[in-house]
Amino acid sequence: xxxxxxxxxxxxxxxxxxxxxxxxxxxxxxxxxxxxxxxxxxxxxxxxxxxxxxxxxxxxxxxxxxxxxxxxxxxxxxxxxxxxxxxxxxxxxxxxxxxxxxxxxxxxxxxxxxxxxxxxxxxxxxxxxxxxxxxxxxxxxxxxxxxxxxxxxxxxxxxxxxxxxxxxxxxxxxxxxxxxxxxxxxxxxxxxxxxxxxxxxxxxxxxxxxxxxxxxxxxxxxxxxxxxxxxxxxxxxxxxxxxxxxxxxxxxxxxxxxxxxxxxxxxxxxxxxxxxxxxxxxxxxxxxxxxxxxxxxxxxxxxxxxxxxxxxxxxxxxxxxxxxxxxxxxxxxxxxxxxxxxxxxxxxxxxxxxx
Amino acid sequence: xxxxxxxxxxxxxxxxxxxxxxxxxxxxxxxxxxxxxxxxxxxxxxxxxxxxxxxxxxxxxxxxxxxxxxxxxxxxxxxxxxxxxxxxxxxxxxxxxxxxxxxxxxxxxxxxxxxxxxxxxxxxxxxxxxxxxxxxxxxxxxxxxxxxxxxxxxxxxxxxxxxxxxxxxxxxxxxxxxxxxxxxxxxxxxxxxxxxxxxxxxxxxxxxxxxxxxxxxxxxxxxxxxxxxxxxxxxxxxxxxxxxxxxxxxxxxxxxxxxxxxxxxxxxxxxxxxxxxxxxxxxxxxxxxxxxxxxxxxxxxxxxxxxxxxxxxxxxxxxxxxxxxxxxxxxxxxxxxxxxxxxxxxxxxxxxxxxxxxxxxxxxxxxxx
Numbered sequence: 235x236x237x238x239x240x241x242x243x244x245x246x247x248x249x250x251x252x253x254x255x256x257x258x259x260x261x262x263x264x265x266x267x268x269x270x271x272x273x274x275x276x277x278x279x280x281x282x283x284x285x286x287x288x289x290x291x292x293x294x295x296x297x298x299x300x301x302x303x304x305x306x307x308x309x310x311x312x313x314x315x316x317x318x319x320x321x322x323x324x325x326x327x328x329x330x331x332x333x334x335x336x337x338x339x340x341x342x343x344x345x346x347x348x349x350x351x352x353x354x355x356x357x358x359x360x361x362x363x364x365x366x367x368x369x370x371x372x373x374x375x376x377x378x379x380x381x382x383x384x385x386x387x388x389x390x391x392x393x394x395x396x397x398x399x400x401x402x403x404x405x406x407x408x409x410x411x412x413x414x415x416x417x418x419x420x421x422x423x424x425x426x427x428x429x430x431x432x433x434x435x436x437x438x439x440x441x442x443x444x445x446x447x448x449x450x451x452x453x454x455x456x457x458x459x460x461x462x463x464x465x466x467x468x469x470x471x472x473x474x475x476x477x478x479x480x481x482x483x484x485x486x487x488x489x490x491x492x493x494x495x496x497x498x499x500x501x502x503x504x505x506x507x508x509x510x511x512x513x514x515x516x517x518x519x520x521x522x523x524x525x526x527x528x529x530x531x532x533x534x535x536x537x538x539x540x541x542x543x544x545x546x547x548x549x550x551x552x553x554x555x556x557x558x559x560x561x562x563x564x565x566x567x568x569x570x571x572x573x574x575x576x577x578x579x580x581x582x583x584x585x586x587x588x589x
Numbered sequence: 590x591x592x593x594x595x596x597x598x599x600x601x602x603x604x605x606x607x608x609x610x611x612x613x614x615x616x617x618x619x620x621x622x623x624x625x626x627x628x629x630x631x632x633x634x635x636x637x638x639x640x641x642x643x644x645x646x647x648x649x650x651x652x653x654x655x656x657x658x659x660x661x662x663x664x665x666x667x668x669x670x671x672x673x674x675x676x677x678x679x680x681x682x683x684x685x686x687x688x689x690x691x692x693x694x695x696x697x698x699x700x701x702x703x704x705x706x707x708x709x710x711x712x713x714x715x716x717x718x719x720x721x722x723x724x725x726x727x728x729x730x731x732x733x734x735x736x737x738x739x740x741x742x743x744x745x746x747x748x749x750x751x752x753x754x755x756x757x758x759x760x761x762x763x764x765x766x767x768x769x770x771x772x773x774x775x776x777x778x779x780x781x782x783x784x785x786x787x788x789x790x791x792x793x794x795x796x797x798x799x800x801x802x803x804x805x806x807x808x809x810x811x812x813x814x815x816x817x818x819x820x821x822x823x824x825x826x827x828x829x830x831x832x833x834x835x836x837x838x839x840x841x842x843x844x845x846x847x848x849x850x851x852x853x854x855x856x857x858x859x860x861x862x863x864x865x866x867x868x869x870x871x872x873x874x875x876x877x878x879x880x881x882x883x884x885x886x887x888x889x890x891x892x893x894x895x896x897x898x899x900x901x902x903x904x905x906x907x908x909x910x911x912x913x914x915x916x917x918x919x920x921x922x923x924x925x926x927x928x929x930x931x932x933x934x935x936x937x938x939x940x941x942x943x944x945x946x947x948x949x950x951x952x953x954x955x956x957x958x
Contacts (some may be wrong), residue, residue, distance in 0.1 A: 291821035295793035301821075425650030428796065428804075436796070436804050453646065519958075549958035556953035571954040583947035585924035586939040588917050 238409050245382040245405070250412040256309070257408035260401035260441060261384075263289065267299035268391040275306035279443035283308055289440050296430035297392040315415035315445040320344050320378065322403060325366055325474035327494060328420035331459035332452040333373060334466060336418055343375050344417075346406060348382040349399070350477055361483060365472045372468050378413065380406055393432070400432030404441035407448055416447040424455040427529030456530045457537060460497045473508040486512035489521050493530055496547065500537035518546035520562045523554040593777050600737045600773070605780040609668050611637055611811045612776035614661075615769035616739060616760075621657055622648045623760035630661035638663045640808040647805055651798035652761050670813040673782040675699050675733070677771055680721050680842040682862060683788035686827035687819045688728060689834060697781060698725050701774060703737040704767065705845065713847075720840050727836050733781065739770055761800075768801035772809035772816055779814050789820035795897040824898050825905050828865040839875045854880035857889050861898055864915065868905035883914035888930045891922040 237246040240258040245251065259275050259282070266273035267290055278286065286304050294301045321336065323329045323343035333340060345366045351359045363379060370377040384402045391398045400419075407417040419438050428434065438450035452459060463469055475494045476484040484491050486509050495513045498506050505511065523531055531554075534547045553560040557578055558571045592601040595613035600606065610632040621628025622645060633641065641659055649656050676691065678684045678698035688695060700721045706714045718734060725732040740759055759766050768787070775785040787806050791799065806818035822830075832838050843862045844852040852859045854877050863881045866874050873879065891899055899922075902915045921928040925946065926939045 288821065292793045295821075295823075425647050426798075430794075430796070545958040549956055552953075552956045552958060556950065556956075558953060561956075568954070575951055575954050578953070579947040579951035582924070582950050583943050585920075585926060585943050585946070586936070588920040588924075588929075 243382075243384055243387050245380060245384070245409045247378060247380045247410070249378050249410065251409050252411040254311075256443075257405055257411075259408070260404040261398075263304075264293055264391060264398060264401045265389045266302050267293045268297055268389065270300040270302060272303045272305050275304065277309040277311070278306040279309050279311070279445065282441065282443045285440040285442075289437065292437055292440075293397075297397050299392070313445065316412050318342060318414040319416045319418070320407070320410065320414040321418040321451075322346070322406075322420065323366060323369075323377075324350060325362060325369070325472065327456060327459050327463060327473065327475060328422055328452060330369075330463045330466075330469045330473065331454070332418055332420035333369075333375075334462055334469070335452060337373060340375060340418065342378050342413060343370050344378045344380060344406065344410065346380045346382060348380075349385050349402070353381065353383060353386065362474055365474060365483075369469065369472055378410065380410070382406065393430075395432075397430075397432040400434065400437055401441075403433060404438075404448060407441070407446055408443070411445050414446065416449060418449050418451045421450050421453045423453070424458075424529065425453050426455070429526060455533055456493070457497045457500060457533055460494070461501055464498065464501055464503055470503075471507045473506070484509050486510035487517070489523070489527065492518060492521055493527060496534055496539065496543065497530075497537075499543060500534060500539045502538075513543075515542040515546035516563065518543060519549045520560045521550045522560055523550055528554065598737070598739050600735060600739070600777045602733060602735045602778065604733050604778065607777050607779045609634060609666065609776065609779055609811070609813060610664060611779075611813075612773050614641075614776075615772040615809060618644065618659070619648065619760040619766055619769050621659070622652065622654055625655050625657060627657060628659050630659060632664040632666075633661045634664050634666070634668070634811045634813065637809065637811040640810075644805065644808050647808075648761065648765070652765060654761075668779070668813050670783040671780055673697065674784045674786070675775070675778065675782040676786040676819075677701070677774075677788065678721060678724070678732075679705060680717065680724060680840065682824060682827050682831060682841055682843055683790055685724070685831045685834075685837045685841060686822065687786050687788035688724070688730075689830055689837070690819070691786060692728055695730060695786065697731045697733050699733045699735060699774065699778065699785075701735045701737060701771075703735075703740055704770065707741040708736065708738055709741065717842065720842055724837065724840050727840075733778065735774055735778070737770075737774065739773065740766075763800070765798070765800040768799075768805055769809070771801065772806070775809070775814050775816055776811060779811075782814065784815045784817060786817050786819045789818055791820075791897070792823045793820055794823070797893065799894075823901050824861075825865050825868065825901050828862070829869055832866065832869050832871055838871070841874075841876045852877050854878035855885065857891070857895060860886055860889055861895065861902070864902050864907065864911060865905065867911060868902060868907045881911075883910040884931060886911060886914035887917045888928045889918045890928055891918055896922055 235246050235248060236251040237244055238251050238257055240255060255276055262275055263273050290304060291301060293299055318341045319339050320342040321332055321340045323345055345363060347359045351362060367377050385395060388398050403419055419433055421435060435450040435453055438448050441448045474483055476488060476491050478485045478488045495509050531551055550560055558574050590601050590603060591606045592599055593606045593612060598616055611634050614630050614633055617628060617630050638661060645659060673696050674694050675697040676687055676695045678700055700718060702714045706717060722732050740763060771787055787801055803818045803820050806816050810816045842852060844856055844859050846853045846856040859877060863877050864886060899915055899919050918928055926942050927935060
């Protein structure tokens with residue numbers, strides 16, 4: 235097992251790791267912007283150096299941070315880049331789509347223990363790793379397993395892991411420098427719906443160095459991606475989208491599972507072996523939606539869902555838009571919705587009074 | 590005068606124009622996306638060719654138009670990049686800020702007749718040109734004046750007094766097209782530069798779909814001309830930098846209501862800029878008439894394109910009366926009410942709007958789904 239460490243943060247893997255301190259540059263930069271302190275970055279690849287002010291400015295705008303001074307020297311390192319192309323692979327829709335899209339080019343799938351699965355939860359990770367190994371075998375790729383405490387030791391950054399996660403991916407890509415010259419990061423959002431996020435098509439490529447090019451790929455909508463993935467039954471059976479880590483592979487009850495099952499249903503797939511058979515209109519209707527996934531939910535309205543599910547999606551979206559707790563069918567919830575409505579109406583009625 | 594032409598669209602300038610085939614590509618691509626028809630883009634240099642599908646995908650996503658196949662031939666002509674750095678220069682806050690920021694690097698300022706100012710309006714453009722020449726002289730740069738018909742293409746275009754931001758014949762609308770239009774001009778001028786800055790209108794905090802965008806602009810780069818979207822600062826930060834140069838500040842031209850040498854002082858953009866100056870402690874600026882009052886600020890109707898600029902003003906240190914007026918304008922936007930004018934008729938209208946919204950909110954638990 236090889237390991238790199240910097241200030242208590244470590245990354246380890248069976249494959250060779252970079253023996254330079256440059257791997258932690260993204261982490262140091264984001265922390266400095268959040269804290270408003272000079273970023274001491276050491277020796278930096280000229281390509282990355284030319285993009286550092288832009289990266290800093292973007293983070294400063296997105297996390298309400300500071301355009302802090304950057305302190306670095308240009309690296310004269312002329313080590314030739316390794317060959318090989320990697321893809322960060324969590325086993326979700328975005329990962330599978332990007333694997334299929336770039337299947338001729340990708341050599342390595344990088345699975346990380348310590349991002350969505352906590353380091354302590356070895357059981358869930360074993361399951362994820364076994365599935366990823368199968369996928370790697372089916373597609374003829376090498377699986378690189380990485381362990382890290384990056385997520386759990388993250389500094390306090392506004393936006394949390396959502397903002398820090400992109401820099402964390404870049405750090406892992408740098409640490410794995412001896413294994414690749416190009417790394418794909420699968421996009422989680424589409425061009426119609428690009429909220430500020432740590433991994434973003436604007437940001438990811440700016441982390442590229444002369445040794446590792448970083449590419450944000452697959453900026454299609456979730457339903458378009460699934461349309462491609464469903465053509466590979468062996469991939470579909472191994473989808474892992476759930477963040478709940480409830481012991482089952484996909485819980486089938488959380489918003490992300492439901493959103494994915496709805497998309498499958500819209501594509502005409504009623505039973506998918508990766509999910510339990512939990513989807514009902516009732517379950518859909520009672521989902522409390524969040525701004526980050528509204529793009530996906532609204533796109534269901536333009537899809538071919540069966541009428542009962544279409545209505546349930548409309549109801550969940552309506553509850554979100556009207557700022558009401560979603561329907562559950564229970565009397566108590568019905569009353570709560572009317573109380574919320576009365577409060578919302580009162581606020582709106584008094585809105586001309588602005589002092 | 591040199592001129593390049595493609596499918597009825599022309600660009601002309603006193604300086605040498607291109608020998609490469611990249612310049613009409615942005616216009617052809619947008620027309621194809623807008624018309625939903627198969628596009629033949631002709632010969633395209635390798636770097637630009639590698640970005641075309643991404644550009645198309647972005648436009649398709651942002652405009653809701655349908656996906657179209659692209660046809661082009663990757664050109665093998667090796668055209669050496671000219672040295673030289675240019676900046677698109679309308680004379681506004683963004684232009685002046687980028688000029689100051691890159692003053693050691695920029696050599697040419699590009700002013701386009703046919704973007705903001707209709708081709709037919711020679712008088713207004715002469716005033717804009719005189720101002721830009723002064724700006725160029727102040728900073729020791731060369732002014733390149735370009736004329737084109739790509740926006741105001743048809744004789745039936747509305748006259749200046751009835752200026753419409755959306756010209757019906759412009760593919761995807763001018764709001765979505767102006768970045769591509771600048772890319773076309775940048776490529777047409779390729780003998781004059783190897784790098785061109787486009788000053789951003791929005792900060793990174795505000796990445797709504799817009800024809801000139803940090804995701805989109807660099808994708809128009811070719812092997813001979815690099816296109817750089819110059820962003821990073823908020824409008825108030827830019828104004829702070831520009832206000833250090835009193836000669837520049839006196840020549841700032843931000844108004845989109847009247848394009849001459851004067852800023853009208855009553856449109857939303859003039860007011861927003863004057864408020865920024867007031868927040869920076871500049872009470873009088875010779876570029877603007879003395880029109881700013883809290884009342885005028887309060888009665889502005891904001892929209893999703895400019896509301897973030899107004900929100901920035903809340904932390905800019907405005908005098909209390911102006912701060913309250915900005916808050917009121919933003920509140921009216923957020924509450925979807927017509928802004929306050931101080932007239933009783935408007936107050937009645939605001940209450941009627943509010944009553945309608947309240948009624949809707951009260952009945953919202955009934956959703957028929």
